[in-house]
Amino acid sequence: MAIMAPSSPSLVFTVRRCEPELVAPAKPTPHEFKQLSDLDDRDSLRFQVPNIQFYRYNPSRQGRDPVKIIREALAQTLVFYYPFAGRLKEGPGGKLMVECTGEGVMFIEADADVSLDQFGHAIHPPFPCIDELLYDVPGSGGMLDCPLLLIQVTRLRCGGFTFALRLNHLMSDAPGLVLFMNALGEIARGACAPSIPPVWQRELLNARNPPQVTCTHHEFDELVEPQSLIINPLHELACCSFFFGSTQLSAIRKKIPHHLGKYSTFEVLTAFLWRCRTIALSPNPEDQARLIFMNSVRAILNPPLPRGYYGNAYAISLAVTTVGKLCENPLEYALELVRKAKANVTDEYVRSFIDLVVTKGRPRTTIVKSFVVSNTARVGLRDVDYGWGKAVYGGLAKIFEIRSTSATTFYIEAMNSKGEHGIMVPVCLPTPAMERFVKELNSILQDQSDGGPTSKFIISSL
CATH class of the missing domain: 3.30.559.10 (Chloramphenicol acetyltransferase-like domain)
Known part of the structure; x- marks a missing residue:
């Protein structure tokens, strides 16, 4: 592909x-x-x-x-x-x-x-x-x-x-x-x-009185960015959009042992991309490898938020390991880390997170050494209808950075040129790392359920 x-x-x-x-x-x-x-x-x-x-x-x-x-x-x-x-x-x-x-x-x-x-x-x-x-x-x-x-x-x-x-x-x-x-x-x-x-x-999403920080929140750890993980300014990056439809997701799932049970599309894709991106950036094996993703708390809170609540309502999930462990272990290792990070976000975790934000003076989330993911593929931007039907495309307008050292990766609902529905992922990496990233993607995606080779990702200039 x-x-x-x-x-x-x-x-x-x-x-x-x-x-x-x-x-x-x-x-x-x-x-x-x-x-x-x-x-x-x-x-x-x-x-x-x-x-x-x-x-x-x-x-x-x-x-x-x-x-x-x-x-x-x-x-x-x-x-x-x-x-x-x-x-x-x-x-x-x-x-x-x-x-x-x-x-x-x-x-x-x-x-x-x-x-x-x-x-x-x-x-x-x-x-x-x-x-x-x-x-x-x-x-x-x-x-x-x-x-x-x-x-x-x-x-x-x-x-x-x-x-x-x-x-x-x-x-x-x-x-x-x-x-x-x-x-x-x-x-x-x-x-x-x-x-x-x-x-x-x-x-409804204010700190308790008094605040009670009852959980560990590594998302606020103070870390130093290793030189190998520093992402250059956008004009020095290769920016590519990757499409993951049913064919590609099936090829990734084929690498997961059946006895591990079912994983969501988000878990599979996120673990896969985290591992491939880390391999592509080639950091020190002893460095931390961190995954940060946004977790909606609308249904997690007890009681759930009102259906019409339109404020920010997500907590940060964090998975932490070393570069060596992430890259050397099979995909299921990363998958388990993603699943555990999701499971950690409970009502008490969210309340503790808010309390910590207030007691620490609204600190920024530490995204050093991190792969940051925001999943907007299922929020329904394509479904908005002003009278002309659903949108052909609805989602991110620009590939942009929250901070100069780490770009957020967005999952966007999309359709490819064949009319197949899937998830489009814009990725920005230094050019040499992008070449390694594509090579790593292809090494996993070249097998199909019928045993034949899949078409490959090919770098194209954006």
Whole structure:
């Protein structure tokens, strides 16, 4: 199987944008202050998350303007999600809160002289001209006193359109954002209110009084980054997108002894990539090898969070071993580490994590020596429907870094050029490490269930 080629890398087009505007709630909303939860209010979440959705022309919507419909629906949706129309402020002790001012979210209307088909059969990042489809309005990207959402709807020449959104991560995680986007889609399709009413209640994820750190949390260990694991700035990296469908996942599962039982797709893929990436980076065998992944706590907490809760609601799972053990042992060794890391996240673990965040002064998560994974493949970004059907692609807009020394790897729901559904994984590595990474992938994926060779990943320039 080949690496997914970039979406028409040589494609160049022109985007004509109207002046950015603020879309406020359609009706008066309360002017009040709402504190973020202690799980929201972390330094490691002080960044913007760019997402994009691509929609095809729908003949049944002939004559309907997606920009007009979405803009009007946005104003209606903000009546229910009015904190998004406010601005973040810093209170006593640095505690973050939303001042619900009703100022609105930033909205950009645009037109592009390009058709959806020109992006290729399999649309995925990196995208050509992405900064034109999600314009960074100067002065709008700060954490405080800036719009909490920036939305750009761009009409395409074919009658399709793109919906690009930039989210201040302090406000929501991916499932929380999808709640808002689904509400917007429902209202755009004619509903008077969201089918799932939004729930603020950020106090549900505040520290206990007094805080009680009852679990060990190695995610805050202070470590020094070994030179071999330091990832260069993005312009020095090879960035490739890998597609894992049923064929590739079956080939990986074939390497797992049957007596170990069933593992989830996330567990199998994460263990596989962690091991391959570590081998590719060739660090000292005595160094730590750390895996960090985000674990939704919505159903883990007792009682579970309300269905409409749209704040950040995930804990960090951490697996730790040495480079030597990870690389020299078979895949099932990494699999067990992943499974145990998931199992460690209980209600008490989450409460202890929040208490530690508060008692340590909201420290950043240590991502030194770490493979960091965020699984957005099942959150439903492709399923959001503004009246034109499901998106052809819905997910990450850019391959970006949270920190200069370690890029987060995102799992994104995708379709390949054959129309097969699977998980697309954008990966950034130094060029020599990328070559070793692809070689390691192919060494596992070359066997098929029928005993024949599988097609291989081939490095292509992105």
